Amino acid sequence: MKKWLGLALLCCSTVQADMLDALKAYEQKNYAEAQQQFAELLPLGNELAAFNLGVMAYQGEGQDKDLTSALAYFKLAAALKHPQAEQLLTQIQAELNAEQLSQAESQLARLQRAVTIQPISLEKSPEKVLPEPVKRVAPDYPMEAARKGLFGYVTLRFLVDEAGQVTAIDTLDAYPEKVFNKSAMRAVKRWQYEATGAKHMLKVRLDYSLGDGITKVSEIEKLEQKHQLWQFASAGAPQYQFVLGTLLSLLEIQSHNGFWFDPDLPLSAQPDFSIYKNRAHLKADLDGFWGYAVVRVDQQGVITEQLRTEFDSKSTLSSLIGHKLEGKVESDVYRLYRHADQRSRRVAVVPSVTAPASMSAMFWWEQAAKNGNLEAQRVMAAHNTQWENYLLAQQDGEVMAWAGTRLILEGQREQGMQLLEQAIAKNYQPAKEMKQQFM
Template sequence: MRISILATGLLLSTLAQADLLDALQHYELKDYPKATVEFTELLPLGNEIAAFNLAVMFYKGEGTTADPVKALAYFQLAAELGDTRAAGVISTLSKKLSATELQQADEQSHQLLEQVLVKTLEDDDSDRVSFPDVVSRKAPVYPQGAANKGLFGYNVLRFVIDEQGNVSAVDVLSSFPAKTFDKTSIRAIKSWKYAATGQKHQGKVALHYSLGPLSKHKVTQFMQQHKLVEYAIAGSPQHQYMLGTMMDLLATNASYHVNVDKDLPLEIREELPEQLFSRKSSFKTKIEGFYGSAEVNTNEKGVVTKVVSSDKMELRDASALLVGKELDEDARHGHYKLWADPGKAAFIEPVITLSQLHSGHYWWSMAAKNGSLDAQRQLAAFSQQWENYLLKNNDPQVQTWSGVRKILQGDKVEGQLLLDKAVAQNYELAAELKATL
């Protein structure tokens, strides 16, 4: 049986923490002890490549005595985590082991799986709570220096709303380019006003910056300059994180609503889809009784023929309102996304369906599994599993905001404990929030 370990010949910069390419480089240099340590550190992240590579090392006896039982256990773990290469190896290797050895491998595989803290790439609803109504929410001012240079980017931020509806604290979770838009984002959010509820609330938001639709030339030039696709495919978490950010920016700034279909083949293409750079405008129309969002199909006259999906409203009710409704002469023969607040006109955008390779969440998830702290923190804002992982690893930013949420939900003892841990690590905002909560 021939088994090959995933390896890469890419040159690496010095990294602040271990990641997948670090481990692969140690393997290529035959520094098996370090490779083993770093592959093992990636297992709690649900990293199937690390599991597969450890299986290969136990099978070949690289840095350790060859152990087919342990090899099978790690191959089974890799398969459980989604590595498609493992199934064939498991079938072949299992035929060579006794019934006792197979049982031992199963037991070891279950023990390894119990150590995995992040078992899915999906978001969850753990942090969705009631939120006060918006009174005023002004857009941030585009920094003149960034505008002069034609820079585009984004911030992801968390903030606290006090009892009077004022924003009392803001924290930047991630930014691109680093710190370029931080000050203007913080300034804008601190000016926002919400309805007074007599209670504190925690919010999170992503603010995107671009001077109209992104330029295909500039985006392509940036991606080529930094070799984003090449390094991301090779497994570099830093490049995966940056590529995810780029894809998220493209989707957010496009005139099309971007859907991601996980069943589409993951084919790398040289050209990015033209729709991501289209200047085609969305339009509005009044639809009595419609609110929330829905996706619809239209005929040659722009009349809705089918409601594909809807949220807020039941699909049956949305269909009764929308089927037969003429949207616009520009909405002919297509798939469109509609959304509206109650009593307001509906915004309508054409839909483009792409593979996961054009999804920011997909690349952020890959980066997080491969060791990127920035990506892990990004996902922790939306995923309980990533939050739990970073709490276990004593991350002060996540301790701070998890502590805030727990206090607001009534668990003051646990919340204060988390804030104290963040304060002990000199995370300045933790001390500020502790004093106000």
């Protein structure tokens, strides 16, 4: 059984500073320290922590040998998608009697209640239509960054008031860290949005690249190889996981492809950057279609299967089967969308590339977050309420401020203002301006 712990370290990507400390303590036979640190990672849905606790219980390390607890931990690890846990369940179950199996189920239920973060879907739903800027100001390219040939991006989140002016603003994520942030914020503060008579909380991303303004896939590939990002991220370094996620995010956004990161595919041993190279878009003559759909087509572009559909009430089509997409077919799956409140009358048809989950930004951000990286946790909190609730429980000022703002916009003013007050007490500076917007 002991070989499984080493194998998990080599092949799993959910290791962090605390996890590395825990594994070091384990190797030094400081089992009490290792067990404590593994246990502290369980609420984050860390499958490797659950697996390792199962190993220690099975082998009686720092405790009496406890097959009942081992089974409970391995079942939890399997539920959290640990790749080896499922293989051990049958072996251990055969060693237990009916009463012990029942006790293991009870212990598993207690462990599951303690897990705050559950595995999330990596597929992005179509975003709702929000106000568009009627005036944009291009950001300056920092001279030092240009001199060094640096490229990257900044994702900002901010409030837009009733008149369409940008107010409170802050960086959500960026690469490289703190290189383009000030330039991006200076520019977006001067943007003007549609005046809707209501406040909105928005996100925007600005890309920085010399030349044609598009970061080439080959540049990211060279950067990954130079710093061995995939190797260190796969070995478990959370900071490398976070950086790898930001670089893949840059490629995802700039690619004209859509992506389905299939969690059932084996994780990639090496990165495949070819998926980000643009494929031809098709055209669709679907006058009665309004909504969003993911469809499969044959080599002639005829739709043979609807994988997912969300028809708007305005749509007069209830099925897309048999309709033909025009153009060069370079993928077997395409995404179609046209929403009733969008100005465009054309149906957008985007090639959808299927790839392992480990080729997505969200996968690596989630790994870094589960391993305790605060930057990654904040990024995840902006996309997922589980992580938002976790950081609210940790009294993170930044998340308090943006969660409070969201609650106020959703009509929960009292609770939202309380969170803004707490964020101010935590010295999160944008919270003061946020509060002023709602006075």
